[in-house]
Amino acid sequence: MHFLLPTGRGWLVLVIHLLCLAMAFINQTIFTLVIACICLATLIASFFCALFCLHGIEMWRAPASDAQVGCSLELPLVIRNCRSWRRQQMVVFEQLPFAADGWHKQIVPGLASRQEYRLRRTTHAVRRGLFRLSRVILRSGDPAGLFRREKYFDLPEELLVLPAIRPLPELHFEETASSAVTADHSITRVGASQEFYGIREYRTTDGIRFINWRATARHRKLMVNEFERNAHAAVALLLDLPKDFAGSGDHSNLEYLVATAASLVAQFAERFCTLGFAAGGDQSRLVLPDEATTLRQRLMRELALLQPGDVPLATALEELLPRLLPHTLVICLSLSENIDLAVTLTGLVQASMEVRWSCASPQDFPGQLTRIARQAAKHPTPLPNGLLAPVRLFPKMTCGF
DSSP states (O other): OEEEEEOHHHHHHHHHHHHHHHHHHHHOOHHHHHHHHHHHHHHHHHHHHHHTTTTTEEEEEOOOOOEETTSEEEOOEEEEEOSSSOBOOEEEEEEOTTBSSSEEEEEEOOBOTTOEEEEOOEEEBOOOEEEEEEEEEEEEEOTTSOEEEEEEEEEEEEEEEEOOOOOOOOOOOGGGOOHHHHHHSOSOEEEEEEEEEEEEEOOTTSOGGGBOHHHHHHHTSOEEEEEEESOOOEEEEEEEOBGGGOOOSTTSHHHHHHHHHHHHHHHHHHHTOEEEEEEOBSSOEEEEEEEHHHHHHHHHHHHHHOOOBSBOHHHHHHHHGGGOOTTOEEEEEESSOOHHHHHHHHHHHHTTOEEEEEEOOGGGSTTOOOHHHHHHHHSOOOOOTTSOOOEEOOTTOOOOO
16 A cells, blocks of 8 residues: 655645746746746656655565563564665654554665665563554655655564563472472472582572672673472462453553563473463463473463453362362462452362462552442452451562562
């Protein structure tokens, strides 16, 4: 699809031409007639230059980099001049729903004859989810800037933006490890015992006391010692996301909760845990227990697509519970203090599981109260005595477990 429109400068030249032409007919002076002819000739020449400025230009997408909230993302394009004449600078526009401003534009330098140019576009992802990219707009014009020419390229592509991963304190849960699981797996796993395992690159969650200074000097980057741990822990990650308590925006309680869950999944994958996952919301989501390192990519995709809804957590939890072993560490993240959820989690405690429940209530996140959440905040229903109560999460809080 193509568009050719006059710019503000083009309209000005057209108005000058009409005024000079009118004055030439009224006063019958050669000077104004010459000016009118010059303006008309400029408009005609610029029109034809703009008409063919994008003729013979081809464009396609190059492979994009991995996308994650809070990280830079590369969306390169390849532009080719298929004709034998030189092209002036052009501008590329594309709507990117995961970017902060929604649109991305970048200048393409002039292309020589038959030149192919790789345009490196870098943007910052601020929203997670599955996004379908399609239209890319290429804009150019004539050298005088009197007309603007646009050409639309349909370049469909799907892009998955994963949730942000925030640094969390190291979780200690070896004491909850199941003896049945330990019997079936090797004990030479990375953890916190005193048996040396190896050396790896430093991560933000590592303690300074574990830094290996000799290896750091040799590799010219921070390296830390790893140790074997004594058991293979079993963990279950639960998310309860009722839409009536989910805020909106990039800094809502929902996004905070999803980012926390993604950070936990990343930490569990490094600890070689057995991990199960269940969530409510827009649909029931269930991932049966398996090695966290194996499930990491699948769980990150589930978290990227996660949306609030009317499906309760109990729907997926019913199928997950029979697969959980005694002494499993259960981490539950919710948007509200639900009595039914409290009853379920209390039952897990009575079944010899360690349960850590954290709640990101909308009343603790400014500007996130919905009508139902506002009513619940005005008339809270306290949890009965004897039921497990959650730890309240707040914005910028690093851990609530």
